[in-house]
Amino acid sequence: MNALPARESLTAPEGTEPTGPVDVIIDQAGKTFQTVRGPIRALDPISLKVPRGAFVALIGPSGCGKSTLLRMIAGLEQPDEGGAVLVRSKHPEQFRKEGELGIAFQDPALLPWRSVADNIAFPLQILGRPVKRHAATIQSLIDLVGLKGYEAALPGQLSGGMRQRVAIARSLVTDPSVLLLDEPFGALDQILRRAMNVELQRIWAARQTTTLLVTHGIDEAVFLADTVVVMHAQPGRIAEIVNVPFARPRLPSLFSSPDFHALCDRLTESLHGGDASP
Amino acid sequence: MKTQPARENARILFGTLIFFAIWEFLGATTSWGIAMVPAPSRILMQAFADRELYWLHGTATIQTSAIGFAIGVTVAVVAALLFCLSPRLELAFRGINIALFATPAIVIGPLLVLFLKGDWPQTVLAALMVYFPAMSATLLGLRTVDPRIADLVAAYGGGEGKLMRYVRLRGALPDLFAGFRVAAPLAVLGAVLGEFGSGTRWGFGAFLLSALPQGNPARLWGIGLASSAIALAGYALFLLPARRLSASSTAVTLAAVQKAARPSGGWAWQRIALAGIAVALPFVIWWLAVTLTHVSPIIAPGPGRTVMFLIEGRQAAGARAALLTALGQTLPVALLGLLAGLAFAFALAALSLLAPAVARALLPIALVAQNMPLVAVVPFVVLIFGRDVTASVFMAMLVVFFPAYVLLHQGFTTVPRAASDLVSAYGGGRWKQLVHIAVPYSVGHLFAAAKLVAPQALLGVMVAEWLLSGVGLGNLLNVSRGGLDYDMIWAGALISILISVAAYEAVGFIERKVGR
Ligand SMILES: Nc1ncnc2c1ncn2[C@@H]1O[C@H](COP(=O)(O)OP(=O)(O)O)[C@@H](O)[C@H]1O
Ligand SMILES: [Mg+2]
Numbered sequence: 102m103n104a105l106p107a108r109e110s111l112t113a114p115e116g117t118e119p120t121g122p123v124d125v126i127i128d129q130a131g132k133t134f135q136t137v138r139g140p141i142r143a144l145d146p147i148s149l150k151v152p153r154g155a156f157v158a159l160i161g162p163s164g165c166g167k168s169t170l171l172r173m174i175a176g177l178e179q180p181d182e183g184g185a186v187l188v189r190s191k192h193p194e195q196f197r198k199e200g201e202l203g204i205a206f207q208d209p210a211l212l213p214w215r216s217v218a219d220n221i222a223f224p225l226q227i228l229g230r231p232v233k234r235h236a237a238t239i240q241s242l243i244d245l246v247g248l249k250g251y252e253a254a255l256p257g258q259l260s261g262g263m264r265q266r267v268a269i270a271r272s273l274v275t276d277p278s279v280l281l282l283d284e285p286f287g288a289l290d291q292i293l294r295r296a297m298n299v300e301l302q303r304i305w306a307a308r309q310t311t312t313l314l315v316t317h318g319i320d321e322a323v324f325l326a327d328t329v330v331v332m333h334a335q336p337g338r339i340a341e342i343v344n345v346p347f348a349r350p351r352l353p354s355l356f357s358s359p360d361f362h363a364l365c366d367r368l369t370e371s372l373h374g375g376d377a378s379p
Numbered sequence: 380m381k382t383q384p385a386r387e388n389a390r391i392l393f394g395t396l397i398f399f400a401i402w403e404f405l406g407a408t409t410s411w412g413i414a415m416v417p418a419p420s421r422i423l424m425q426a427f428a429d430r431e432l433y434w435l436h437g438t439a440t441i442q443t444s445a446i447g448f449a450i451g452v453t454v455a456v457v458a459a460l461l462f463c464l465s466p467r468l469e470l471a472f473r474g475i476n477i478a479l480f481a482t483p484a485i486v487i488g489p490l491l492v493l494f495l496k497g498d499w500p501q502t503v504l505a506a507l508m509v510y511f512p513a514m515s516a517t518l519l520g521l522r523t524v525d526p527r528i529a530d531l532v533a534a535y536g537g538g539e540g541k542l543m544r545y546v547r548l549r550g551a552l553p554d555l556f557a558g559f560r561v562a563a564p565l566a567v568l569g570a571v572l573g574e575f576g577s578g579t580r581w582g583f584g585a586f587l588l589s590a591l592p593q594g595n596p597a598r599l600w601g602i603g604l605a606s607s608a609i610a611l612a613g614y615a616l617f618l619l620p621a622r623r624l625s626a627s628s629t630a631v632t633l634a635a636v637q638k639a640a641r642p643s644g645g646w647a648w649q650r651i652a653l654a655g656i657a658v659a660l661p662f663v664i665w666w667l668a669v670t671l672t673h674v675s676p677i678i679a680p681g682p683g684r685t686v687m688f689l690i691e692g693r694q695a696a697g698a699r700a701a702l703l704t705a706l707g708q709t710l711p712v713a714l715l716g717l718l719a720g721l722a723f724a725f726a727l728a729a730l731s732l733l734a735p736a737v738a739r740a741l742l743p744i745a746l747v748a749q750n751m752p753l754v755a756v757v758p759f760v761v762l763i764f765g766r767d768v769t770a771s772v773f774m775a776m777l778v779v780f781f782p783a784y785v786l787l788h789q790g791f792t793t794v795p796r797a798a799s800d801l802v803s804a805y806g807g808g809r810w811k812q813l814v815h816i817a818v819p820y821s822v823g824h825l826f827a828a829a830k831l832v833a834p835q836a837l838l839g840v841m842v843a844e845w846l847l848s849g850v851g852l853g854n855l856l857n858v859s860r861g862g863l864d865y866d867m868i869w870a871g872a873l874i875s876i877l878i879s880v881a882a883y884e885a886v887g888f889i890e891r892k893v894g895r
Contacts, residue, residue: 194536197535228537
């Protein structure tokens with residue numbers, strides 16, 4: 102139900118206008134970092150529209166500006182002169198104050214002195230919401246990411262994959278309407294990763310969360326997303342936007358279907374195509 | 380893995396036992412041992428005979444240091460919070476902070492007596508000595524925030540307030556306790572130095588002053604060891620919470636994202652104004668203190684009158700001559716002690732690279748000894764070196780050596796592994812590694828050490844002069860204090876503080892030049 106409008110409406114700026122409400126508008130936003138060794142062009146000015154309820158995956162070689170793009174949407178980086186980012190028609194700094202934004206960075210970034218449960222509760226505290234009233238939510242998120250029994254553990258006692266799962270649970274605790282995930286499954290093994298993919302799809306479908314997912318896994322992108330944005334590096338830019346036609350809900354059996362593999366191969370080509378695209 | 384620390388402990392215990400056995404033997408049988416290094420059993424017996432004195436003096440010093448410590452760290456933590464919230468405020472207070480760090484504490488004692496009654500002079504001096512290390516460690520802790528966590532707080536719309544409440548305050552705790560740990564022994568030193576100046580009856584400072592002329596080596600050693608024990612107990616008190624905290628506070632992964640270089644904000648005139656305030660503020664506070672307390676200007680002159688004392692009037696020439704003579708006696712000795720102590724520390728730290736066994740033996744001793752109050756070594760110095768200039772030089776060297784060695788040892792051990800491996804790969808031995816890699820890498824640490832210990836060298840010499848040799852700036856202050864020559868006390872204090880701050884700034888200046 103949510104896949105249909107998304108598939109047709111996410112377009113490059115030159116394309117047709119979207120029909121439904123648009124959650125994220127990126128308009129000619131580029132990013133140049135001023136460093137001691139001179140300016141670094143992380144992103145060429147790019148444009149992108151993400152409709153409400155869409156699931157967009159960003160893939161590209163490392164250093165192509167995926168994290169920078171996500172950080173711009175979270176208002177942690179300002180686009181260069183002439184570019185703009187709007188989330189639900191607001192500036193990102195304004196939007197994130199409403200507590201409707203969920204984020205998981207490439208790195209778990211947990212508070213080392215807080216237990217798993219308290220780390221997951223942290224966004225609630227920042228937003229000034231009562232933690233006690235959300236105790237059930239927190240517990241269900243801990244169960245969801247498979248950390249039952251580790252509620253009181255400190256980050257130092259967890260493996261890298263477990264820490265990453267804490268960060269995923271934390272990004273969901275505020276019940277966000279816009280979710281930004283930066284390689285959240287990078288440190289997970291293949292089996293766990295598949296399981297988390299299925300869970301993420303379930304959460305997304307149930308809550309109509311507009312989701313942007315940065316990933317290195319092409320199969321993951323195809324399995325989860327309505328639209329895959331392929332990026333190239335030096336300078337960072339959008340090379341191609343590919344729609345994923347598979348029906349929802351997608352079952353794990355999709356991973357072994359020939360259509361699925363065909364699309365993955367096509368994306369791999371686009372990823373390595375370099376000058377072949379646009 | 381598990382047996383490693385156990386074996387280490389056994390080794391340390393064994394070494395300590397042998398050390399005491401040799402000490403006992405030499406101290407009891409040789410003539411110089413009896414005169415200078417009395418056997419542990421004799422020191423213990425003397426201490427037992429003096430137990431009532433120890434109780435009276437000990438409780439006085441412990442009480443003074445504890446109250447001073449509490450006041451000092453309270454002010455330090457509040458100041459660190461304010462400085463963290465407003466970096467401009469810190470710039471404005473820079474002059475005060477450096478003066479408090481660099482001031483040879485012994486010159487403050489006689490001044491505090493003019494304003495305060497009872498135990499308060501030594502209590503306040505203890506608080507003043509505690510302030511800087513506690514403040515700077517806490518401030519460092521508050522300032523250091525994992526940039527990833529800062530991003531997380533920002534992404535959920537949290538501002539500086541939330542960051543302070545949930546991240547900075549808790550994150551600073553390990554540094555805060557590290558600062559307290561260093562500050563606790565300094566509170567004891569401040570209390571004892573204050574007792575010298577206040578002429579109080581009770582306290583280890585008074586005990587030492589009365590025991591110095593008696594020629595009872597066992598009693599002198601007992602006083603030195605007991606005051607060290609109190610200071611080290613203060614250090615140990617904060618060891619445990621710090622250990623426990625740091626286990627749960629260190630980030631489990633290193634921050635991969637580097638914070639973008641902040642554009643150097645603020646206009647030039649603003650920074651110049653703040654620097655002006657920083658220089659003026661200590662003098663303003665001095666002026667306010669003497670004005671608001673209504674102490675007679677004869678006893679407590681303001682900055683203007685003190686400068687005039689050295690420039691104008693009949694006595695000015697005499698005062699200048701007395702000060703210059705004292706400086707001529709003190710500064711060369713302090714400089715000699717500083718350079719010798721640094722050179723010695725550098726050589727030994729380098730040597731521990733060639734012979735790691737040296738470091739293994741020396742480092743634990745140095746770690747403990749750098750926290751010993753320097754007055755505790757006075758008995759040792761007077762018994763071995765007597766009361767002349769050698770005693771002063773040795774005293775300065777001693778207070779310089781241990782902290783410098785610890786810092787330089789760190790410098791030599793942080794030499795990048797790959798660099799030394801490169802030398803080994805081309806067949807270079809340890810000696811080549813030392814000359815080509817380790818020494819260049821450690822120059823930065825040498826400056827850090829010099830900045831840290833330069834004021835200590837001056838303090839060491841002045842304490843030796845005050846108590847033992849009877850020459851120089853330390854003696855001048857002591858004599859002026861006895862002769863109620865208030866103008867001279869203030870002038871001497873001012874000059875010593877200015878020299879100390881200048882030395883600190885000079886090392887910083889050279890460091891910046893060389894660092895480029
Ligand atoms: N704070 C920063 N300062 C300077 N350069 C940066 C900064 N953040 C990212 N970059 C640079 O921008 C480019 C894109 O980085 P990033 O967005 O992290 O790429 P990705 O997430 O796709 O691997 C890289 O070349 C990186 O070095
Ligand atoms: Mg990235």
